[in-house]
Amino acid sequence: MPNKPTPVIFDCDPGHDDAIALLLALASPELHLLGVVTSYGNQTLAKTTVNALRLLQFAGRADIPVAVGAAQPLQRALEVAAHVHGESGLDGPALPPLATQPASQDAVAFTAQLIRSAAQPVTLVPTGPLTNLARYLAAHGTAGIARVVLMGGAIAEGNMTPAAEFNIWCDPEAAAQVFASGLDITMIGLDVTHKALLGPAVEAQLRSAGRVGTFVAELNVFFSVYHKHTYGWDGAPIHDAVAMAHVIRSGLVETRARNVEIETASELCRGRTVVDLWRRTNRAPNAHVGVDLNAPAFFELLVERITRLG
Ligand code: BDR
Numbered sequence: 001m002p003n004k005p006t007p008v009i010f011d012c013d014p015g016h017d018d019a020i021a022l023l024l025a026l027a028s029p030e031l032h033l034l035g036v037v038t039s040y041g042n043q044t045l046a047k048t049t050v051n052a053l054r055l056l057q058f059a060g061r062a063d064i065p066v067a068v069g070a071a072q073p074l075q076r077a078l079e080v081a082a083h084v085h086g087e088s089g090l091d092g093p094a095l096p097p098l099a100t101q102p103a104s105q106d107a108v109a110f111t112a113q114l115i116r117s118a119a120q121p122v123t124l125v126p127t128g129p130l131t132n133l134a135r136y137l138a139a140h141g142t143a144g145i146a147r148v149v150l151m152g153g154a155i156a157e158g159n160m161t162p163a164a165e166f167n168i169w170c171d172p173e174a175a176a177q178v179f180a181s182g183l184d185i186t187m188i189g190l191d192v193t194h195k196a197l198l199g200p201a202v203e204a205q206l207r208s209a210g211r212v213g214t215f216v217a218e219l220n221v222f223f224s225v226y227h228k229h230t231y232g233w234d235g236a237p238i239h240d241a242v243a244m245a246h247v248i249r250s251g252l253v254e255t256r257a258r259n260v261e262i263e264t265a266s267e268l269c270r271g272r273t274v275v276d277l278w279r280r281t282n283r284a285p286n287a288h289v290g291v292d293l294n295a296p297a298f299f300e301l302l303v304e305r306i307t308r309l310g
């Protein structure tokens with residue numbers, strides 16, 4: 001008897017890699033995507049929300065509700081990543097014009113209602129700043145949440161600054177609240193996602209895998225430009241899809257239970273995820289921290305699932 005699909009709420013800021021994560025979720029019978037909430041991040045909230053709605057339309061899944069989330073961090077000034085994701089937040093391939101509307105509830109009320117009406121505890125997958133989740137926890141607490149599998153942070157590097165990854169850097173106060181919540185948290189950080197480089201061979205496979213595959217290949221073409229320029233890589237790290245894949249299939253990402261604290265005081269190290277990898281303190285583990293990825297198996301899963309979407 002197969003397991004019941006895992007109920008999931010996807011909290012995102014699409015975003016090329018958020019878009020690929022969403023398509024991966026839609027193609028995966030292991031998941032039941034209850035809804036999508038949007039956040040500022042890769043672009044403004046207005047743009048990421050339009051992108052989420054248009055992606056669902058494109059995939060023929062406009063039945064999945066989308067709720068509008070945070071427009072800015074809890075305390076910090078808004079900054080977006082147009083230099084990585086373009087003016088629309090999803091530059092590159094064309095999407096159908098917007099023909100749907102977000103839900104009338106805001107993200108916190110929407111999430112509360114989905115969690116309340118779910119038959120089992122819900123898995124949250126945030127792949128943008130953690131503002132929506134921090135607000136939700138402040139209002140409703142942790143009941144009904146099975147676990148959080150987030151893309152953010154890093155053990156040993158940064159991409160927004162030398163010290164910090166973009167999602168955590170955007171709203172370190174929100175991230176600190178989430179990591180202190182006592183929830184079962186898995187942190188899929190840059191140490192892992194930089195191993196998920198979608199290069200020319202996989203891009204060619206996707207391009208020949210139908211309409212959605214061609215779309216993902218075109219997303220990757222745009223997303224790769226920044227990474228070629230910045231890192232000299234022949235491909236783009238599709239960070240957020242790794243977090244989604246970890247919910248679909250455990251074992252692709254190797255994790256260790258470790259303590260993670262978020263730096264909020266210093267400007268130099270703002271948003272650093274201080275991971276006690278070598279257990280240099282007595283602080284109790286509060287997260288499963290990704291340390292490695294089986295990249296060939298991850299890409300095999302991705303291509304197989306995107307191909308299903310036709
Ligand atoms: C993260 O930041 C965003 O630009 C990506 O969508 C991903 O969630 C990587 O640091």
Ligand code: CA
Pocket residue numbers: 012013014015017018041042127128240
């Ligand atoms: Ca993202």
